[in-house]
Amino acid sequence: MQYKPLGSRDDLQVSAIALGCWPFAGGDVWGEQEDADSIAAVGAALDEGINFFDTAEGYGRSEEVLGRGLQGRRGEAIVATKVSAGNLDPRELLRACERSLKALQTDYIDLYQIHWPNWDVPLEETVGALEKLQEQGKIRAYGVCNFAVRDLSEMIELGRCVTDQLPYSLAWRGIERAVLPLCRANDVGVICYSPLAQGVLTGRYASADEVPAGLARTRLYSSARPMSEHGESGHEDELFAAVAGIGEIAGDLGEPMAAVSLAWLRQQEGVTSLLVGARNAEEVRRNLPSLELRLSEEVLGRLARATEALKEAVGESLDKWYAPSRMR
Secondary structure (H helix, E strand, O other): OOEEEEOOEEEEEEEOEEEEOHHHHOHHHHOOOOHHHHHHHHHHHHHOOOOEEEOOOOOOOHHHHHHHHOOOOHHHOEEEEEEOHHHOOHHHHHHHHHHHHHHHOOOOEEEEEEOOOOOOOOHHHHHHHHHHHHHOOOEEEEEEEOOOHHHHHHHHHHOOEEEEEEEOEOOEOHHHOOHHHHHHHOOOEEEEEOOOOOOHHHOOOOOHHHOOOOOOOOOOOOOOOOOOOOOOOOOHHHHHHHHHHHHHHHHHHOOOHHHHHHHHHHOOOOEEEEEEEOOOHHHHHHOHHHHHOOOOHHHHHHHHHHOHHHHHHHOOOOOOOOOOOOOO
8 A cells, every 4th residue: 555645744654546435425316225235345445555544524414334343443444524504604613523522433523524625614713613623633744625826725714724635537637737736835635526527437338328417416427417506508428538548548458447546646836635435445455456556647638638628618617416406
């Protein structure tokens, strides 16, 4: 397993792949999920050297299930969770942290993240509460999610933000324009979510019509798709042209498309870890071969060119689900 510092924190070394624990909650997005399978996934991840686990108070029962999975092995894990945008008032944030600690069955959180910006609460007040939690030893570090240039710049000025968690993949490269350079310049590690674009970069779907409704609600797809809320026409032609290009390159290499997609992302400068969801132990192990794959500069360039038209079509907005964007 490969490990990197968590942003500027050399004392927090996290695995190159992190286990994204939202699927543990099941529900409308993820469907039926057995707790025993989730707990087995946590154990398998630790056994394979994955020490980084990401959840959120907004992910239903995910924190609780992760806490159960880490019983007896908490010291092996770096746990990241998130406070919801509606709880960024200092008093609410402190209470939210206590709830997360209780759900996770732990007395400290390694990385506490602001899940989404809340432009009605002064960020300075939120950072003050995060600093207080850090002084109390309840959190070891703090970061943000879904902060674009304006909000991230303010966060960097105010405190010791170590990470920004953002959607980033071969199918969603918007952060390369301005946010990724800002992170690199300020030692803010990038944690990538949706690194396989809800499964489309695995090659399992031949067309947009095959993508399940719960996964096709992003701005990559038409707003006519069920559960979509963005109101845009989508970029389905560009997406599947890019998928075909990636598939051809993966075929030339004799490697699975998913492994190639994850390897490309892992090799981008400034990327700390990739959040990969897994619902059982077997799915955890399925993602490990990508760690052995290192792509040449020539292949990295081919993949970038194959997805450039999609990058341009998506535009500058980093919000995968809504228009207008909730990021600024």
